[in-house]
Amino acid sequence: MPCAHFRFYEELNDFLPPSRRKVEFEQRFERRASVKDMIEALGVPHPEIELILVNGEPVDFSYIVSDGDRISVYPMFEALDIAPLVRLREAPMRDPRFVVDCNLGRLARYLRLLGFDCLYDNGFTDDAIAAISQAQRRIVLTRDRRLLHRKAISHGLFVRSEQPREQVREVLRRLDLHALSRPFSRCARCNGLLAPVEKDAIAGRLQPKTRRYYDDFLQCRDCGQLYWRGSHHERSRRLIDEFLEKPAE
Numbered sequence: 457m458p459c460a461h462f463r464f465y466e467e468l469n470d471f472l473p474p475s476r477r478k479v480e481f482e483q484r485f486e487r488r489a490s491v492k493d494m495i496e497a498l499g500v501p502h503p504e505i506e507l508i509l510v511n512g513e514p515v516d517f518s519y520i521v522s523d524g525d526r527i528s529v530y531p532m533f534e535a536l537d538i539a540p541l542v543r544l545r546e547a548p549m550r551d552p553r554f555v556v557d558c559n560l561g562r563l564a565r566y567l568r569l570l571g572f573d574c575l576y577d578n579g580f581t582d583d584a585i586a587a588i589s590q591a592q593r594r595i596v597l598t599r600d601r602r603l604l605h606r607k608a609i610s611h612g613l614f615v616r617s618e619q620p621r622e623q624v625r626e627v628l629r630r631l632d633l634h635a636l637s638r639p640f641s642r643c644a645r646c647n648g649l650l651a652p653v654e655k656d657a658i659a660g661r662l663q664p665k666t667r668r669y670y671d672d673f674l675q676c677r678d679c680g681q682l683y684w685r686g687s688h689h690e691r692s693r694r695l696i697d698e699f700l701e702k703p704a705e
């Protein structure tokens with residue numbers, strides 16, 4: 457039976473059983489198979505993959521595996537500099553936008569607080585998420601690795617952590633997003649953009665104390681939510697600082 461040698465790098469090993477992590481292993485195959493099909497059969501979702509080398513040469517997902525091939529598989533968005541090699545897709549998006557799976561609502565709110573464009577609705581079905589990702593070129597964030605096996609999804613991240621705050625740090629780290637954050641530019645509630653608004657125009661909506669102590673206000677263009685530098689702002693500020701603090705190397 458023909459046989460290929462696989463080696464997965466960095467966080468792609470999370471999808472493999474312990475005995476196959478960070479080592480070369482053999483995989484037998486009976487039928488003619490594309491490298492994408494073989495990799496997904498091993499449990500690794502294709503949107504997490506950035507680069508595949510077969511016997512040292514870059515190939516795309518449709519490559520048909522031959523007996524004796526040595527196949528190295530590298531993750532999406534990995535900090536390794538692989539730019540000189542052919543990637544499976546064009547360069548990672550510099551203006552990353554997301555569609556967030558339905559059990560990750562707090563992650564979506566926190567990323568919006570940092571200014572990232574995150575579509576989220578706890579009623580999204582898997583079909584809806586795949587369709588939105590494809591139509592709007594949004595990166596899928598999910599804790600459901602089967603969702604990432606869908607053909608329509610080209611960019612996606614399987615979020616490892618179960619804790620919302622840790623999830624934020626994980627997404628920032630893995631996609632290298634720290635420099636792209638724009639805190640207080642987007643509504644955490646609905647994802648709309650914030651714009652300055654004249655105090656006179658909204659004075660009737662303010663509590664007396666807020667009206668007395670604050671003069672600068674931002675308003676969501678979509679849902680009308682008001683933001684100002686009160687105690688809630690201070691809590692958000694501390695949270696943002698915590699998210700953007702880079703871990704010690």
Ligand SMILES: [Zn+2]
Nearest residue numbers: 643646676679
């Ligand atoms: Zn809003």
